[in-house]
Amino acid sequence: MQRIGVFVCWCGSNIAGTVDVQAVSEALKTEPGVVFFTNYQYMCSQAGQDIIIDAVKEHNLTGIVVCSCSPRMHEATFRKTAAAAGLNPYMVEIANIREQCSWVHKDMASGTEKAIILGKAAIAKVNLNAPLTPGESPVTKRALVIGGGIAGIQTALDIADAGFPVDIVETKPTIGGKMAQLDKTFPTLDCAACILTPKMVDVAQNDKIRIFSYSEVQEIKGFVGNFDVTIKKKARFVKEEICTGCGACVEKCPMKKIPNEFNLGMDNRRAIYIPFAQAVPKVATIDPSACNMLKNGKCGVCSKVCTAGAIDYTQKDEFINEKYGAIVVATGFNPISMDKFDEYAYNQSKDVITSLEFERLTNAAGPTQGKLLRPSDLEHPHTIVFVQCVGSRCAACAEKGKEYCSKICCMYTAKHAMLVRDKYPDTEVYVFYIDVRTPGKNFDEFYRRAVEEYGVKYIKGMVGKVTPEGNKLKVRASDLIAGKQLNIDADLVVLAVAIEPDKSARPLATMLTASMDTNDFFTEAHPKLRPVESPTAGVFLSGACQGPKDIPETVSQASAAASKVIGLLVKDKLKGNPCIASANELMCNGCSTCANVCPYGAITYIDKEFPMFDRTMQTRRVAQVNPAVCQGCGACTVACMSGAMDLRGFASSQIIAEVDAICR
Amino acid sequence: MKVSYFPGCTLKNKAKILDVYARRCAEVLGVTLEEIDNWQCCGGVFTSKDEPGSKLSSVRALKFAFEKSQPLVSVCSACHNVLKQTNHLMQSDEAFCTKVNRYMAEDSAYDGSTQVYHYLELLRDVVGFDKIREAVVNPLKGRKIAPYYGCLLLRPSSVMQMDDPENPTIFEDLLRALGAEVVVSSMRNECCGGYVTMEKPEFAKKKSLDITSNMQAMGADMIATACPLCKYNLDKNSDAIPTVYFTELLAEALGVKEECDNA
Numbered sequence: 037m038q039r040i041g042v043f044v045c046w047c048g049s050n051i052a053g054t055v056d057v058q059a060v061s062e063a064l065k066t067e068p069g070v071v072f073f074t075n076y077q078y079m080c081s082q083a084g085q086d087i088i089i090d091a092v093k094e095h096n097l098t099g100i101v102v103c104s105c106s107p108r109m110h111e112a113t114f115r116k117t118a119a120a121a122g123l124n125p126y127m128v129e130i131a132n133i134r135e136q137c138s139w140v141h142k143d144m145a146s147g148t149e150k151a152i153i154l155g156k157a158a159i160a161k162v163n164l165n166a167p168l169t170p171g172e173s174p175v176t177k178r179a180l181v182i183g184g185g186i187a188g189i190q191t192a193l194d195i196a197d198a199g200f201p202v203d204i205v206e207t208k209p210t211i212g213g214k215m216a217q218l219d220k221t222f223p224t225l226d227c228a229a230c231i232l233t234p235k236m237v238d239v240a241q242n243d244k245i246r247i248f249s250y251s252e253v254q255e256i257k258g259f260v261g262n263f264d265v266t267i268k269k270k271a272r273f274v275k276e277e278i279c280t281g282c283g284a285c286v287e288k289c290p291m292k293k294i295p296n297e298f299n300l301g302m303d304n305r306r307a308i309y310i311p312f313a314q315a316v317p318k319v320a321t322i323d324p325s326a327c328n329m330l331k332n333g334k335c336g337v338c339s340k341v342c343t344a345g346a347i348d349y350t351q352k353d354e355f356i357n358e359k360y361g362a363i364v365v366a367t368g369f370n371p372i373s374m375d376k377f378d379e380y381a382y383n384q385s386k387d388v389i390t391s392l393e394f395e396r397l398t399n400a401a402g403p404t405q406g407k408l409l410r411p412s413d414l415e416h417p418h419t420i421v422f423v424q425c426v427g428s429r430c431a432a433c434a435e436k437g438k439e440y441c442s443k444i445c446c447m448y449t450a451k452h453a454m455l456v457r458d459k460y461p462d463t464e465v466y467v468f469y470i471d472v473r474t475p476g477k478n479f480d481e482f483y484r485r486a487v488e489e490y491g492v493k494y495i496k497g498m499v500g501k502v503t504p505e506g507n508k509l510k511v512r513a514s515d516l517i518a519g520k521q522l523n524i525d526a527d528l529v530v531l532a533v534a535i536e537p538d539k540s541a542r543p544l545a546t547m548l549t550a551s552m553d554t555n556d557f558f559t560e561a562h563p564k565l566r567p568v569e570s571p572t573a574g575v576f577l578s579g580a581c582q583g584p585k586d587i588p589e590t591v592s593q594a595s596a597a598a599s600k601v602i603g604l605l606v607k608d609k610l611k612g613n614p615c616i617a618s619a620n621e622l623m624c625n626g627c628s629t630c631a632n633v634c635p636y637g638a639i640t641y642i643d644k645e646f647p648m649f650d651r652t653m654q655t656r657r658v659a660q661v662n663p664a665v666c667q668g669c670g671a672c673t674v675a676c677m678s679g680a681m682d683l684r685g686f687a688s689s690q691i692i693a694e695v696d697a698i699c700r
Numbered sequence: 701m702k703v704s705y706f707p708g709c710t711l712k713n714k715a716k717i718l719d720v721y722a723r724r725c726a727e728v729l730g731v732t733l734e735e736i737d738n739w740q741c742c743g744g745v746f747t748s749k750d751e752p753g754s755k756l757s758s759v760r761a762l763k764f765a766f767e768k769s770q771p772l773v774s775v776c777s778a779c780h781n782v783l784k785q786t787n788h789l790m791q792s793d794e795a796f797c798t799k800v801n802r803y804m805a806e807d808s809a810y811d812g813s814t815q816v817y818h819y820l821e822l823l824r825d826v827v828g829f830d831k832i833r834e835a836v837v838n839p840l841k842g843r844k845i846a847p848y849y850g851c852l853l854l855r856p857s858s859v860m861q862m863d864d865p866e867n868p869t870i871f872e873d874l875l876r877a878l879g880a881e882v883v884v885s886s887m888r889n890e891c892c893g894g895y896v897t898m899e900k901p902e903f904a905k906k907k908s909l910d911i912t913s914n915m916q917a918m919g920a921d922m923i924a925t926a927c928p929l930c931k932y933n934l935d936k937n938s939d940a941i942p943t944v945y946f947t948e949l950l951a952e953a954l955g956v957k958e959e960c961d962n963a
Contacts, residue, residue, distance in 0.1 A: 378867035381886045503886045503910075505917045 038099040038163050041072040041091045042155065045079035045104035047134055052077075054138040054147040060103060063152045067159045071095050080110050085117045092121035099127045099162040103155050105134040124167030126614065126685055131158035153698050160697035164690045168614035173664040175261040175610055176361040179601050180205065182253055182544065183366035185213020186587060187579025187594045189235050191364050194598030196244035200605045203246045203358065204239070205253055205267055207540065210315035212236055213368055217298065217392065219399040219406075221587055222451045223482035229314060229401070236316040249317055252540070254355065256363070256547040257637065259665045260574025261610045263360040271351040273322035273330065274308075279346040281318030285338035286310060294326045296403075299396045302411060303403035308338045312401060320346075362574050362601040363548065365558055366594070367541045369580040371533040372427050376436035380426065380531055385504040386411040388529045391422075391445065394452055408460060410528045413507065417527035420456060421511050422449050422467040423499045427534035429470060438534045440555060443584035445532035446473045450486040452530065457490040466493045466524060468513055476586070495522070502529055535584055549635055550575050558582050568597040573667075576600050615685035616666035617673060619659040622646075623680035626657030630672035630681050638665035639672060703822065704765035704772045705733035708779035709741050715776070715928040720960050721947035722775045722819055728954050729827045729835060733773060736764045742782040745895065749789055752800045758786040759800055763810040771815040773822050775947065777927035780818040781852040781860070787816050788859045818853060819947070820870050820926065821862055829877040837955040839879025845949070846883040846920035847871035848911065850930045851891045865889065874946070875924065878953040883920040887911045892933040908937035916940045924949055 044061045046052035057075040065073045072095045076084050079102055091097060100123065102114050107130040115125035133151040141147035179195050181188045184206030192202045204211060215221075216236075218228035239245050248267050255266040291307035298311045307326035310318060320338075328335040329349055339347035371390055374382035382388045387410045389397070400406035410417045424445050430437030446469070453465045472494065474480040486492045497514035504510075511524040537556045545552045550570040551559040558577050561569040568577055576597040579590040604610075619630075621644065631639040642660050645653045659680070661672075673681045673688065682688055711719035726733050740757035747754050761783065765772035774780045790797045790812030801809040817825070823832060849868055857865035868889060872882045890911055893904025912934055915923055923943040925931050934943040951957040 376864070376866065378864070378886070383867075384884070384886055501886070501890070503914055505914050510914075 038069045038165075039071045039095060039097050040067075040069040040099040040101060040159060040162055041088070041095060041097040042067075042070055042074075042101045042103065042159065043079055043084075043088055043091075044073070044075035044133075044151075044155070045084070045102065046075065046077045047079075047105060047138075048077065051104070051134050051138045051151075054141050054144060055133055055151045056144055056148040059148050060133070060151045060155060064101075064103075064155045064159065067156055069099070069163050070159060072097060079104050080113050085113075085120075088114070088117050089121040092118070092123060097121075098123070099129070099165060101129050101131060101155065101158045101162055103131040103133045103151060103158070106130075106132045106136070124169075126168040127162065127165050129158040129162040129165065131155045156697040156700070157694040160693040161690045164687065164693055165685070168684055170611045170614040171663045172609045172611060173259075173261050175605060175607050176263070176359040177201070177605050178203070178358070178360050179362045179364065179605065180253075180263070180265055180358070180360040181364045181366055181578075183213070183368055183538075183579070183581070184208070184211030184247065184249070185366060185368045185579065186215040186232060186235075187368065187581075187590045188213070188364070188366035189232075189239055190591050190594035191366060191576075191578045191598045191601070192245050193235065193238060193242065194595050195601050195605075196242050198598075198602040198605075199244070200602065201244045201246070203248060203267075203360075205248045205251050207250070207252055208311065209250045209272065209309075209319070209321040210311045210317070211239060211247060211249060212312075212314075212316065214392070215587060216312065216314075217300075217395055217399075219395050219402075220451060220455065222447045223476075223478045225451070225455075233314040236314065240316045247317060248356070249319075250321060253544065253547065258359075259636070261361050261604070262664065263363055263574065265358055265360055265363075267356045267358065269354040269356060271324075271353050272319070273324070273327070273347065273349055273351045274320045275346045275348050275351075276317060276319050278344050279319045279342075280344055281310060281315075281320070282344075283310060283320075284341045284343070285320055285347065288337050288341045290335065290337060291326050291328060294323060299403045300390075300393045302393060302396060322347075322349075362576060362604050364576045364578050364597050364601060365541075365544065365548070365550070365570070365581050366578040366597075367538045367544060367581045369535040369584065370538055372438065372536050374426075374531065374533060377426060377531075379501050380423065380499065380529065381502040381504055381509070382531065385502075385509060385529075387417075387504075387509055387527065388502060388531065390531050390533045391448055391452065392533075394530045398452075398455060408456065415507075415527070416460065416463075418462065419464045419524065419526045420453075420466070420528045420530065421499065421509075421513075421524055421526040422453055422465070422530045422532065424449055424467065424469045424532045425498070425534075426531040428532075430534070438536060438555065440584070441473065442532075442534045443473075444535070444586045447476070447479055447482070447586065449530075449532050450474070450483045450492075453492040454482075454486040454490045457486075457492055464493070465491075466495060466526075468495050468497055468499050470496075470498065476588070497522075499529075502526075535580070537581055541581055548572055548575050568593055568600055574604065612664055613668055615668040615683060616663055617661045617668065617670070617681055617683050619661060620680045620682065621658045623678050624656075624658040624676075625678055625680075626659065627677065629675050629677060630659055633671045633675040635669065635671065636665050636667050638662045638667070701730060701826070702732045702734050702770060703817070703826075704761075704768055704770040705735050706739055706742070706761050706772060706774040706779060706783060707735060708774060708776040710778075710928040711776055715931070715945070717960075718775055718926075718928065718945045718947055720963070721945065721951040721957070724956050724960050725947060725950045725954055726819075726822075728956055729823075729832065731822065731827065734768070734770070736761050739764075742779045744778060744782070746782045746785045749793060749796050752796060752803060755782075755786045755789070755800065756804065758783050759790065759804065759810060762787050762790070762812070762814045762816070763806075766810060766814045771817050771822075771826075773817045773819055775819040775926060777818070777850060777852040777925075778929060780816070784816045784818075785856075785859055787812050787814060818862060818926070820853070820874065823874060823950075824870055829873055832874070832950075833877040836878055836953045838953050840875070840949060840953055841879050843880045844883050844919055844921045845875050845880045846885050846915040846918065846923050847875055847888055847946075848885075848915070848923050848925045848930060848934070848943070849889045850925065850927050851889070851894075852927060854889055871924070871946070875949070878949060880949070883915065883918050885911075885915045885918045885920070887914040892927075892930045893937075894929060894933070897933055897936070904933055905937040908933045912938035912940045912943075
């Protein structure tokens with residue numbers, strides 16, 4: 037029989053306001069095993085914890101029940117208290133009489149009644165608790181960063197700086213991500229390339245960092261500290277280690293009309309290409325869908341002009357296996373498709389462009405060498421209409437747009453409008469908005485400058501229709517403050533398109549068993565207190581894969597994720613969670629049901645010999661749980677038809693005892 | 701195949717040709733339009749659901765088709781809009797449905813299960829544009845035609861469910877099947893001014909002119925419509941390019957136009 041102490045917390049008035057704590061502790065004193073009971077204003081405080089420690093020693097308690105807040109809040113605290121008192125930490129049970137009781141009840145009578153029932157359940161459970169000891173697993177001291185944009189770059193640099201090796205996997209032929217495509221950055225207007233490319237070079241030169249460009253994560257197995265990852269290095273038909281990036285092959289390639297992804301299809305590249313001059317690694321890549329040599333064996337010009345002999349038309353995809361202790365997801369974002377937004381005529385006119393396309397049009401390395409010319413006739417546009425919230429904050433159009441605010445558009449649109457007025461003062465610039473949202477250091481000042489110093493015409497209201505006619509775009513919009521309809525003949529319309537997570541994020545989340553929200557943004561372990569960790573141990577989040585973010589915020593999160601990774605990699609061993617499943621081999625019939633439901637791949641089967649009644653030995657197949665992989669979710673215990681699977685700390689017998697106590 | 705057919709008042713008067721061509725073309729394509737007995741005006745405009753009285757003629761037409769186990773087809777955009785929206789109310793609003801059935805006091809109740817097609821949908825979903833392409837004897841080669849949807853065919857899109865309200869293609873696809881060169885204007889789903897033409901003709905004139913001038917600027921020689929009111933507004937307010945009923949173009953391509961005109 038256990039000797040149980042019951043400690044009822046008031047949580048100030050949080051619990052005591054709706055629950056008669058005195059009555060609760062009195063009611064619980066007669067429960068089986070209870071030898072001590074008390075209540076106190078703040079059980080989690082030092083004084084409260086001392087009450088527990090003293091009671092354990094004085095009354096030789098073997099089990100502790102704390103009636104307080106959610107175990108998510110203070111279970112760890114009271115487990116430490118138990119350990120300090122010399123008890124096994126897993127001999128503590130929490131009855132949640134705050135979130136699940138006092139906060140949801142209005143009157144004292146029902147609140148108190150429920151608190152007593154919850155207390156009885158916890159006591160019934162702790163009666164069956166047994167000491168548990170967490171296992172240990174080693175930590176592979178290497179990190180994987182998935183995505184080579186500014187988020188991935190910053191995370192990798194910080195981890196490498198702490199002395200740990202890092203690999204970056206990037207699907208594109210170069211790292212740099214979206215930031216490499218930007219012209220200037222708000223609110224200081226420094227050129228994106230000038231602040232990004234040195235960091236890209238740092239990555240390339242850092243001997244702790246390996247870049248797997250033009251590569252994808254194929255498979256992820258394992259668990260925190262011991263991830264086993266297969267990386268697919270796509271064939272680029274150029275030997276990366278030999279290519280000097282001289283560009284002779286690109287110059288001579290006869291296939292000249294391939295839409296250039298880096299400039300969003302606004303100009304062309306060759307079939308063999310280097311995405312941009314500052315690419316890292318600066319290595320050519322052959323696009324197999326465009327290359328004549330690869331398609332029908334006729335050409336081979338690049339191989340003839342390459343003095344380094346780097347071209348290899350026979351190159352195959354390569355698969356690399358590596359072990360990692362931690363994984364950082366930095367898969368970033370993309371603008372949403374404009375196919376369903378025909379009211380803006382994006383697919384009908386070349387002169388309706390997205391903001392990202394506008395970045396390329398104003399970028400000195402862009403298709404117009406930085407001169408702002410409209411795509412249809414390369415004339416200078418004199419009237420430009422910017423439309424914000426295209427597909428964002430669009431609860432009514434959820435099937436084509438997004439309900440959330442994309443966060444970055446207000447600021448980059450103010451930047452675009454300001455830059456146009458600065459470079460071309462003869463241009464009329466309109467910005468249509470629902471709200472202007474500019475929280476952030478020096479952000480609102482920046483927007484005010486666009487309005488007050490640069491004379492950008494901000495109009496509250498949305499554009500309803502864009503109609504191409506002749507060489508004009510007829511823009512019909514509402515001015516909500518003046519209460520009238522506006523008709524503007526524009527030369528260029530720029531859409532601040534909603535952003536969404538990269539398409540690779542969803543399959544990656546499945547591989548990682550990391551959770552996502554309905555918009556496919558990765559979910560953080562706690563939205564306020566653990567914002568850079570995924571709920572899956574050892575998986576961390578960096579940048580826009582977790583939610584829309586600007587560059588300053590992305591870099592902060594990237595460094596935060598790096599510091600979490602470093603905190604993990606400095607450990608030699610990790611303590612596991614002892615509340616894991618185990619199979620009763622005498623009852624297991626090896627049916628595989630549990631392995632099929634296990635989301636972590638923690639269950640394997642072994643053939644084992646068992647003595648029979650007639651003193652012979654029989655070999656049977658039985659389930660075996662890998663304690664380092666099992667997360668204790670309990671799916672197998674529910675699925676097991678012979679009742680052989682049980683969860684330590686949450687045994688079926690314990691749960692039945694709780695239910696019995698509640699129903700008694 | 702036989703379908704129930706609701707012509708509507710305008711098709712018996714001002715828009716007779718819309719009706720004549722529609723019937724003959726359907727026959728050529730193997731569909732018989734069976735005119736509903738004693739049909740009455742659809743109401744002209746779909747008003748609020750608090751006026752069940754204005755929906756009764758539509759419900760009677762829908763019930764007629766239901767009892768014959770036929771889909772209900774109409775050509776006029778306005779009639780189709782009223783029929784389709786009323787049918788949707790019968791399906792989705794129990795209180796409305798009960799009220800209407802009590803009011804009609806017929807032997808059996810109607811629950812909204814008739815399939816309601818616009819003639820364009822009949823061509824796309826029942827006949828099929830591929831079959832029409834095969835049946836064309838007189839392709840509209842070199843004709844630059846801008847299809848014009850107006851509002852009533854497409855909206856409210858959750859009820860009408862004919863096509864994407866911002867980027868519809870059904871009309872374009874039909875005209876291409878007839879061999880025409882289609883001019884796609886982004887004004888094709890804008891309002892012509894509708895009945896506002898009675899009270900504020902200047903307003904309707906502006907709306908119509910915006911449409912016709914854009915279609916002309918985009919290179920169209922001709923505008924095709926399904927709606928008598930749209931045709932009225934576009935014709936009245938602009939002499940830039942002619943507006944014709946799509947059934948006329950269909951009849952021409954199927955080689956039965958002259959026969960209809962002489963009949």
